[in-house]
Amino acid sequence: MDIHDLKIFLTIAQEGSVSKASKILYMTPQGTSKVLKNLETEMGCQLFIRDKSGMQLTESGERFREYALKDVDDYYQVKKDILHIEQRQKKVVDLLSAYGILRLLTPDCLVAFREKYPDIEFHYREYPDLPVEQLFAGNEGNVAFSIGDFDEHLYQVVPLETFPIRLLVNEKHPLAQKESVTIEDLQGEPMFIESSQFHIYHLIVEKCEKAGFEPDIIFQTSGFSLCHKMVKENKGISVAVDFIYDDMREDGMKLIPFSDGRYEWKACMITRRDEEENEGVQCFRKHVQEWLQKIRSGEITR
Numbered sequence: 001m002d003i004h005d006l007k008i009f010l011t012i013a014q015e016g017s018v019s020k021a022s023k024i025l026y027m028t029p030q031g032t033s034k035v036l037k038n039l040e041t042e043m044g045c046q047l048f049i050r051d052k053s054g055m056q057l058t059e060s061g062e063r064f065r066e067y068a069l070k071d072v073d074d075y076y077q078v079k080k081d082i083l084h085i086e087q088r089q090k091k092v093v094d095l096l097s098a099y100g101i102l103r104l105l106t107p108d109c110l111v112a113f114r115e116k117y118p119d120i121e122f123h124y125r126e127y128p129d130l131p132v133e134q135l136f137a138g139n140e141g142n143v144a145f146s147i148g149d150f151d152e153h154l155y156q157v158v159p160l161e162t163f164p165i166r167l168l169v170n171e172k173h174p175l176a177q178k179e180s181v182t183i184e185d186l187q188g189e190p191m192f193i194e195s196s197q198f199h200i201y202h203l204i205v206e207k208c209e210k211a212g213f214e215p216d217i218i219f220q221t222s223g224f225s226l227c228h229k230m231v232k233e234n235k236g237i238s239v240a241v242d243f244i245y246d247d248m249r250e251d252g253m254k255l256i257p258f259s260d261g262r263y264e265w266k267a268c269m270i271t272r273r274d275e276e277e278n279e280g281v282q283c284f285r286k287h288v289q290e291w292l293q294k295i296r297s298g299e300i301t302r
Helices: 005-016 019-026 029-043 057-088 101-107 106-118 129-137 199-210 224-232 244-248 278-296
Strands: 050-052 054-057 092-098 121-127 144-148 156-172 190-194 216-222 238-241 253-257 264-272
Touching: 005 019, 005 029, 005 054, 005 057, 019 029, 029 057, 050 253, 054 057, 092 101, 092 129, 092 278, 101 106, 101 144, 101 244, 101 278, 106 121, 106 278, 121 129, 121 278, 129 144, 144 190, 144 278, 156 199, 156 224, 156 244, 156 278, 190 199, 190 224, 190 238, 224 238, 224 253, 238 244, 244 253, 264 278
Parallel strands: 092 121, 092 144, 190 216
Antiparallel strands: 050 054, 144 264, 156 238, 156 253, 156 264
């Protein structure tokens, strides 16, 4: 048996059906059944019994499933460990980034890094905030950009920039007359906001729940652009941060600060403390910090 065979067995166990498992695995039912039969022959036991509700694991099948899960997990962990060793030796930068941070740094930051260090292999993947953290915690990538506070016992954390989260409204909206707002001002207001895959969503929802109400979220999206569009059309309210608002600035909208606590969009660069850094990651960190300094000094325009 090999890892591929174990994955087939685990998919059958999960789905309780050869035909369903075959669709997920992009295999024919005949091919899936053949793998299962070979496993049962090799193990000298019946792994499944069939009843009206589908395929159920036998006692031996349950024990084999425990083995298969551990073996598959160990296999992929070893692959990740070896990948990190190879990346360190070859000076690879494998960056996972939350949406929005490249807008903060500007795409030219990554272009300039590649031009400055042509010998460093560079990879870039972009996701919402929470998937970035989940993937990085699962040993994907060797450097990450994300939003929020991070455990400094696990990660070396380099703060990039922190921006206040503000309420975004159309200038014709009644709230536009206020110089500041509190979370209670959001009650009953139709809201467009980034989805639950983003920290900003959870911050606003938790603030509302502590104030004793649920926000009227009528649409969740994967970025700020749609939120701005809906606010421009005065179809609801949203939240945004200054640099994105400035980048997408259009007449007829207003950003209003919250006056009842911390509402922050905190961008950080993180690496793992238990992983030896390669020269490429060290060069990348220095490059990003210098690039941000040039933005702050006005040498580079965001």
